[in-house]
Amino acid sequence: MAIQTLIDDEPQLAMPVRAQHARVSVHLSHNLDEVADAWVxxxxxxxxxxxxxxGFVRTWIGALEIQEADQFFLVAELDGCPLALLPVYRRRVKGVRVLSFFPGDHVGCNAPLVDSARLARMGSVERAALWSALLGPLEGVDMLYLRAIPETIVDGVDIFAELGQSLAAETLYRSVFANWDEANTTQRSKSRRKHDRQQGERLEALGEVSFEEIKAGPESADLLEVLFRQRAARFRDMGIADPFACSVRKFYNATIAAESGVDVRLHVLRLNGEIVAMRYNVAHGDRMFCLISSMSDCLEIQTGSPGKQCLLRVMQTVFDAGFGVFDMGAGFTDEKRHWCNVQTPLRHHYVPLTALGTAAATGHRGTQWLRAKIKANKTLLALAKRLRARLHKNQPAEAGEAH
Structure with a gap:
């Protein structure tokens, strides 16, 4: 299905100028291969x-067996050149037909793929018209829910501001440095380096410490087993349902296959040959995204802070290798405070398409607002955690959908 429209592609200047009309064509596909050229x-x-x-999304679709009819790839081209691509899938949530990003909350943020420079040159009205046109071909959908889109400012323009209704969400944390020396001197004070050294000495007192980066391959399968076993133990201690104890685990197993097209990097810290901390990362260009981290639940080993010792080595490895960005995802943690020098606000975007979708979007936004208020209040957050742990303890163990 394809539609065409005219929009003005012009900078926002103080004095009016003659609009330069550009033809935008929009089409919907249910097959990723049909939009691969625009995506790349x-x-x-x-x-x-x-x-x-x-490669990540292709592997996700295959591993979770998402039906082709539920795959939606919306593409906008400006004068024949790709301008925006929105990859989403359809699911039913309490009777509401929702379109959302494929990996959901298994990644730190999500966003449409766009030509940001051209999008920024368009005016606010034209960007709003573009998003409206892009969603024009949709049928059989009540609501578009686009979770955790980073606030993206290009040449002073918030390029996603006109994409539906938005709600402030969490913050995305990244380390952005030219090299390891810059990261080290910027983020590690003298007292921080001393503290890291003392923790390292405690760990080394327990035996031989080694660290390595391992790319996807036959050895990775056994490593993932350890990673998820350590994570499961951590979730149990926190009273949280394990988000990997479901079909999504099949996806992570699939990413380490040679044909997946996903550049997986596993960073592994060992003590006397046994894995005591690990990180699952995806590389793309000069960016590294950390999706999962784990460490041993042995109290003796934890005295040496294996998780922090692993991350210290990860940072040096990543920036020594020429990466410029290490993305540590959303939500504040102590390690992000130590290492991340860039913080980006995230927003949830809602586009209701039917009366049912309008009601669902209103309810969901209210729930998300309440959650944010609870997380910002230490007393309410502690109470919520105790309640969550109690409810999880009383629930029967079963695998649910995590995406």
């Missing part, structure tokens, strides 16, 4: 999320 072109510069990596 838009992702050539850089991406904000693994969910914008074509």
């Amino acid at each position: 072109a838009l992702a050539a510069a850089d991406i904000a999320s693994p969910g914008q990596d074509i």
